[in-house]
Amino acid sequence: MLVLGFPAGPLQANCYVLARGDGxxxxxxxxxxxxxxxxxxxxxxxxxxxAAVLLTHGHFDHVFSAGEVCRAYDVPAWIHPDDRFMLADPGAALGPAGRQLFGDVAMAEPADVREIADGERLELAGITFEVTHTPGHTGGSVLFGTATDEGGRLVLSGDTLFAGSIGRTDLPGGDHERMLHSLRTKVLPLADDTAVLPGHGPTTTIERERASNPFLQDLPAPVPPRD
Incomplete structure (x- = not known):
C-alpha cells in the first residue's frame, strides 16, 4: 500500500493520501x-x-480544501453527521476566542457530502476503511482503520490521538469525559502494532502510546468482550 502524508497550513494539519500503488x-x-x-x-x-475524500472531523484546518478537491475530481466527501455543519460554517467550531484569533473562515462545502456511522465499512479505491466514532475532540470525530497489503494495520486518528498527547477538548463541541471514554473503549483495544497516522505531528504506534502517552496510562483497561 502507498501511504503519503504532509503537513499543511498555519496549524500544520496532516493530509494523507492512500492508494494500492502508483498509478x-x-x-x-x-x-x-x-x-x-x-x-x-x-x-x-x-x-x-x-476517488474520495475522508474527513476525520470538521475543524477547518482539516477540511478547508475538501470542497476544492471534491470539485476538481468530482468525488464525494465523507464525514460524521455530528460534524457536517462545520463544512458550511467552519467558524461555528472556533468559538469567540477562535474567531478573534483566526478571523472569519470562509470555504466552499463539497457538493456531494456523505455521512458515515460508527462501525461502517467503506470500500474506496480498492481499500477497506472501518469507521470508529470517537467523540471528544469534536462530537463527530472518527478514526479510519485499514489493513495494509503487508499484513499490518494502520489507523488515521485525526485529532483524537497524537504522539504523546490527545486533541484538545475545550473548543465548542469538545467534551473531555467523552474523549476519555473514546480513548478507553475505542483506542486502547487496538492492537499494539497498529500504526497511528495522527492529524498533527509525527506517526506513532498504539504500543508506544500505551506505554508513554500520559492520557492513556491512567485509563482503566477496557473490559474484554464476552464469548
Missing amino acids: QPCVVVDPGQEASEPLRAQLREHGLTP
Whole structure:
C-alpha cells in the first residue's frame, strides 16, 4: 500500500493520501488549509487520481480544501453527521476566542457530502476503511482503520490521538469525559502494532502510546468482550 502524508497550513494539519500503488485511484484524508498545491504535486508524482475524500472531523484546518478537491475530481466527501455543519460554517467550531484569533473562515462545502456511522465499512479505491466514532475532540470525530497489503494495520486518528498527547477538548463541541471514554473503549483495544497516522505531528504506534502517552496510562483497561 502507498501511504503519503504532509503537513499543511498555519496549524500544520496532516493530509494523507492512500492508494494500492502508483498509478492507482486514491483516497485523500483531511485536505486542510493550503493543502491543494502540495496534494496536486503528490498526485502528479505518483500518477494518482482521487476517488474520495475522508474527513476525520470538521475543524477547518482539516477540511478547508475538501470542497476544492471534491470539485476538481468530482468525488464525494465523507464525514460524521455530528460534524457536517462545520463544512458550511467552519467558524461555528472556533468559538469567540477562535474567531478573534483566526478571523472569519470562509470555504466552499463539497457538493456531494456523505455521512458515515460508527462501525461502517467503506470500500474506496480498492481499500477497506472501518469507521470508529470517537467523540471528544469534536462530537463527530472518527478514526479510519485499514489493513495494509503487508499484513499490518494502520489507523488515521485525526485529532483524537497524537504522539504523546490527545486533541484538545475545550473548543465548542469538545467534551473531555467523552474523549476519555473514546480513548478507553475505542483506542486502547487496538492492537499494539497498529500504526497511528495522527492529524498533527509525527506517526506513532498504539504500543508506544500505551506505554508513554500520559492520557492513556491512567485509563482503566477496557473490559474484554464476552464469548
